[in-house]
Amino acid sequence: MKIAIMGAMPEEIAPILQKIGSYKTIDYAGNRYYEATYKNSELVIAYSKIGKVFSTLTATTMIEHFGAEILLFSGVAGAISPELKVSDLIVATKLAQHDLDITAFGHPYGYVPEGSVFVAADKELLELSKRVASSMKKSIKEGVIATGDQFVANEERKNWIGSIFGADALEMEGASVAVVCNALNVPFFILRSISDAADMDASFSFDEFLLTSANESAEFVMKMVDELVNKNI
Ligand code: 4EZ
Numbered sequence: 001m002k003i004a005i006m007g008a009m010p011e012e013i014a015p016i017l018q019k020i021g022s023y024k025t026i027d028y029a030g031n032r033y034y035e036a037t038y039k040n041s042e043l044v045i046a047y048s049k050i051g052k053v054f055s056t057l058t059a060t061t062m063i064e065h066f067g068a069e070i071l072l073f074s075g076v077a078g079a080i081s082p083e084l085k086v087s088d089l090i091v092a093t094k095l096a097q098h099d100l101d102i103t104a105f106g107h108p109y110g111y112v113p114e115g116s117v118f119v120a121a122d123k124e125l126l127e128l129s130k131r132v133a134s135s136m137k138k139s140i141k142e143g144v145i146a147t148g149d150q151f152v153a154n155e156e157r158k159n160w161i162g163s164i165f166g167a168d169a170l171e172m173e174g175a176s177v178a179v180v181c182n183a184l185n186v187p188f189f190i191l192r193s194i195s196d197a198a199d200m201d202a203s204f205s206f207d208e209f210l211l212t213s214a215n216e217s218a219e220f221v222m223k224m225v226d227e228l229v230n231k232n233i
Contacts, residue, residue, distance in 0.1 A: 002042040003225060004068030006058055007218075008173045011210050012075040013047045015218035020045070029061055041229040044068055048173065051149050052097070055173035059180040070125075070228070071181050071188040073174060074221040076206070076213040077145065078198030080158055081168040084141060085194060086209050087216050090168060091129050092145040092190040094118040095175040098161045099148030109164050117165075118144070119178035122187035125224070129189065132223045140220070143168030145190060147175035153202035170198055189224065193217040 007013040013034075017023065020043065023036035034045040044066040048058030062068040077090065084090060096110040096118050103109055110117040126142065133140040146167035152158050161167050174190040181188035193213035196205035 001070065001228075002044060002066070002068050003228060004059075004062040004066070004071040005043060005045045005221060005225065006055075006062065006071065006073050006177070007047045007075045007214070008050050008055060009075070009210075009214075010047050012214045012218070013045055015215045016045055016074065016222060019218075019222055028065060029057060031058055031061070033062070033066060035066070038225070039229045043225070051172050052147060052176035056176045056180055059177040060184075063180070063184050063186050069186060071177065071186055072125075072221050072224060073177055073188070073190045074214075074217045075171065075173070075192050076195035076210060076217065077169040077171040077192035078152055078158070078196050078202055079169055079194045080146075080162040080198060081141070081143065084169060086196070086205065087213050088194045089138065089140040089216060089220055090143050090145065090192050090194070091126065091140055092121050092174055092178070093126065093142050094120045095145045095147055095178045095190060096165045096167070097148060097175045098146040098165060098167070098170065099150060115179075119175065119182045121178065121189060125187055125189040128224060128227055129191070132220065132227055136220070136223060138220070141168065145174045145192065146170045147172060151202070152198040153200060155199050158198040169194065191217050191221055
């Protein structure tokens with residue numbers, strides 16, 4: 001079973017590549033993909049570049065070109081829920097695109113015909129993450145993640161996204177990856193560690209905590225990978 005591990009930025013996959021140690025690099029469709037055999041399982045790893053379009057391309061490529069059968073995303077996010085502090089982990093139960101708007105036609109935010117506002121993540125991977133969290137003695141929050149092509153650094157926008165979608169965190173790739181995986185029937189898992197609070201200090205907080213938070217997320221995702229490859233599924 002081939003596992004895809006993706007991030008949006010180089011910093012989000014660097015700790016994963018470091019842990020894997022040796023890999024083959026393949027340049028394809030404007031991204032660099034890393035293939036490795038890890039504990040007898042095949043991995044494909046890449047960062048997409050930021051945003052919904054690039055992450056759609058990368059997720060699709062990992063599945064359709066590289067043959068990934070399960071996808072784990074690791075990265076950082078801005079917090080909406082006041083419960084979430086810098087470096088805390090959140091795993092998406094479902095995701096929505098907060099910038100998708102045809103409300104002029106009477107549709108809800110995040111909805112287009114034949115789509116759905118929310119895409120739900122894989123239940124088994126959510127269960128596995130709970131077991132991994134308890135074995136690591138870490139708390140991990142399950143919640144709604146909202147995605148859009150905006151770095152949100154504005155309290156008003158963040159609160160709007162929180163109230164419309166019931167979102168706990170926001171970022172720029174999760175929901176697009178979710179749409180791809182859902183359409184192609186690939187179980188997926190979106191994990192983020194908080195880098196900022198999507199408020200007026202967000203860009204400074206992001207710069208300060210990107211590396212440490214990306215590392216938190218990557219470490220957890222690799223524990224998930226360890227569990228998945230041990231089960232040899
Ligand atoms: C996008 N990622 C941020 C990329 C920022 C700067 C060069 C996560 C993220 C985020 N996205 C962390 N905090 C965020 C926020 N406040 N708004 C949107 O996935 C690139």
